[in-house]
Amino acid sequence: MISTNDLPPGQYVTDDFPLFGLSQYASRYNSEIKPLNIKIAGDVENILSVTAEDLAKLPHIHQTSDFHCVTTWTKQNLSWSGYRFRDFYEMIARPHSHPDENATFVIFRSHDGFRSILPLSDLLKDDVILADMLAGEMLPALHGGPLRLIAPAHYGYKSAKHIKAIEFWPDESKFEAPALRFMNHPRARVALEERGLWIPGWILRYVYRPLVNLTVRKFKRVSK
Ligand SMILES: Nc1nc2c(c(=O)[nH]1)N[C@H]1C(S)=C(S)[C@@H](COP(=O)(O)O)O[C@H]1N2
Ligand SMILES: [Mo]
Numbered sequence: 001m002i003s004t005n006d007l008p009p010g011q012y013v014t015d016d017f018p019l020f021g022l023s024q025y026a027s028r029y030n031s032e033i034k035p036l037n038i039k040i041a042g043d044v045e046n047i048l049s050v051t052a053e054d055l056a057k058l059p060h061i062h063q064t065s066d067f068h069c070v071t072t073w074t075k076q077n078l079s080w081s082g083y084r085f086r087d088f089y090e091m092i093a094r095p096h097s098h099p100d101e102n103a104t105f106v107i108f109r110s111h112d113g114f115r116s117i118l119p120l121s122d123l124l125k126d127d128v129i130l131a132d133m134l135a136g137e138m139l140p141a142l143h144g145g146p147l148r149l150i151a152p153a154h155y156g157y158k159s160a161k162h163i164k165a166i167e168f169w170p171d172e173s174k175f176e177a178p179a180l181r182f183m184n185h186p187r188a189r190v191a192l193e194e195r196g197l198w199i200p201g202w203i204l205r206y207v208y209r210p211l212v213n214l215t216v217r218k219f220k221r222v223s224k
Contacts, residue, residue, distance in 0.1 A: 008190040010205040011074040019142045019219040020069060020156070021114065022179050023211075026218045028112040029141075034162070036132070036146040042107070042167030042174070045098035052146075055130070058083045058091055063129055065152035067159075068190045070183075071208040071215070080150050082131035085123045099168035107167040107175050108149055108160035116160045117175040118151065120168070122187060127152050130163070142223060155188040155195065 007013065019029070036055070040048040061084060066076045093099060104120045122128070131150045132139050139145035144161025151158050167174065177184040185194040193201030195208070 007074060008068060009193045010195075010202060011068055011072055011190075014073045014075055016216075017067070017075040017078065017143070018073075018216045019223050020071075020215060021161075021219065022157075023215050023218050024179070025112050025114055026215075026222050029219065029222045030112065030162075031141045031223065033141050033145040034111055034164075038147065038163055039165040040093050040097045040167075041165055042169045043100040043103040044093075044168055046096065048092075048097045050092060052132075054092060055083055055088070055132075055147075058087045061129065063127065063150070065127060065150065067150075067152065068155055069212075070155040070157055070188070070195050070204070071212045072205055073212055079135050080129060080131040081133035081136075082129040082147070082150070084126070085128040085130055085149070086126070088130055089120075089124065093166070093168070097168075100170065102170040103168035105169045105172055105175075107165075107169060108163055109165040109167070110160050111162040111164050114160060114162075114178055115175065116149070116158045116178075117172060117184075117186070118154065118158055119187065122151065122154065125151075125153065153189055153191065155185075155190055157184070158188050 036052040038050040062081050064079050067078050068074045106120050107117045109115045128151045130147050132147050147163050148161040149159045182197045185196050188194050195201040195204040
């Protein structure tokens with residue numbers, strides 16, 4: 001067992017890095033990776049389509065970080081490569097798409113229908129990346145290929161896999177929570193145990209933990 005000293009509150013270390021998600025999305029899992037094509041939309045002057053070649057103009061960086069699922073499992077030391085969200089915003093989205101200056105919320109939409117939202121200010125942090133590689137290999141479908149968000153300071157449900165659109169909006173009104181509303185904290189910061197809304201994070205540990213094995217099994221069945 002690895003030392004758990006640096007674990008955020010309520011998390012435990014797992015050696016596996018399971019295919020995971022909201023169990024209602026398991027049946028929508030698709031092992032085929034779509035070509036990378038991301039629509040930039042929302043409150044913007046130009047709707048854009050961003051391809052792998054466009055992203056390749058940005059610095060490609062490596063990052064090792066821990067991944068914290070809200071259901072309390074943590075996979076440590078994952079080695080991602082990709083593009084800083086901040087570079088994507090400053091070198092592609094802002095100059096070419098011109099989001100409104102009040103558009104300070106960002107919605108990620110995924111090919112399986114999943115979506116997540118974070119304030120732009122959280123996404124501009126150094127450690128937030130649009131990952132296209134894991135452990136030196138092309139990002140597999142299992143972990144969100146062709147491109148996923150990695151925001152290590154936030155619970156895993158913010159890190160949308162299989163991204164197909166990135167939208168800039170002035171508020172959260174265009175976001176429909178993919179599950180029950182209490183399961184979506186607007187920021188979901190791991191260090192503050194912001195697991196969900198209204199219910200304290202330390203109580204939600206006990207609500208979510210029993211669901212881990214069921215969910216892992218469900219995803220295993222569809223990914224075979
Ligand atoms: N498209 C999509 N992205 C998603 C999810 C999902 O079901 N679909 N689940 C989220 C949750 S709850 C977690 S913990 C992580 C799981 O990532 P993994 O499958 O790479 O372990 O993806 C997040 N991003
Ligand atoms: Mo999760």
